[in-house]
Amino acid sequence: MKWDALEEEPCSLxxxxxVIGDRWSLLILRECFLRIRxxxxxxxxxxxTRHLLADRLKKLVRFGVLRKIPYQExxxxxxxxxxxxxxxxxxIIMSIVHWGNIHMVDSRGRPLLHEHKxxxxxxxxxxxCSECGEPLTAKAVHVHPGPGVRRSSPERAKVSSRDRTSG
Known part of the structure; x- marks a missing residue:
């Protein structure tokens, strides 16, 4: 698997x-959800840096995550x-925040609290679970090959040869 060809892999992750697998892209997305534009x-x-920010914004626009709208001529x-x-x-962002709230806070506690409007x-x-509404954990999920799996891949053959449990 080549880093610069991840978008071509037959794997959703x-x-x-x-698209979002570097720290700056994730932090830009955090800012977007905090209404920075x-x-x-x-x-x-x-x-x-301006160069790095421009690069990450360009990537997020290219992948259709953000749209660029002129506000000044x-x-x-x-x-x-x-x-x-x-x-x-x-x-995804909220899951990462939640993990950080559990595992990465200091003695002062959570930096932000989220209120449901x-x-x-x-x-x-x-x-x-989208079907029954029960909470999901890694041990409660089985993974099966889907229609988009590349049958020739040795890694995918492992999943297809047995019912695989996550975690």
Missing amino acids: ARTVA RFDEFQSSLGI APKRYEYILTQKGLDLYP NCKKMFDPVMV
Whole structure:
């Protein structure tokens, strides 16, 4: 598996890592969900170099995670808005935040709390089965080959040769 060809792999995780698998892309997405939209705001908030920020924003636009909308003509300046594809990353970002809230906080506690607008309660994100609504854990999931699996791949043959349990 080649790092610069992950987007071509027959693996949903590898293809996703091709888009958001570096720290700056994840932090840019965090800022987007915190309503940051402009280049200078990203740079100020993250302390990232202009070149690196431009590169990551360009990649997120190319993959359809963000769309670039002009807000000023002279000089030309843009806002970066999450597309539906970008908004669909919210559960991933929240899962990472939740892991950090459990395993990486210091004695001061969580840096941010999340309130559900509908019920007005602070919450922790949970992953549930789309079919029955029960919480999911790695040990409660079996992996089977899907229609997109590359049958010639030795790694995929392992999954297809037996019912595999995650974790």
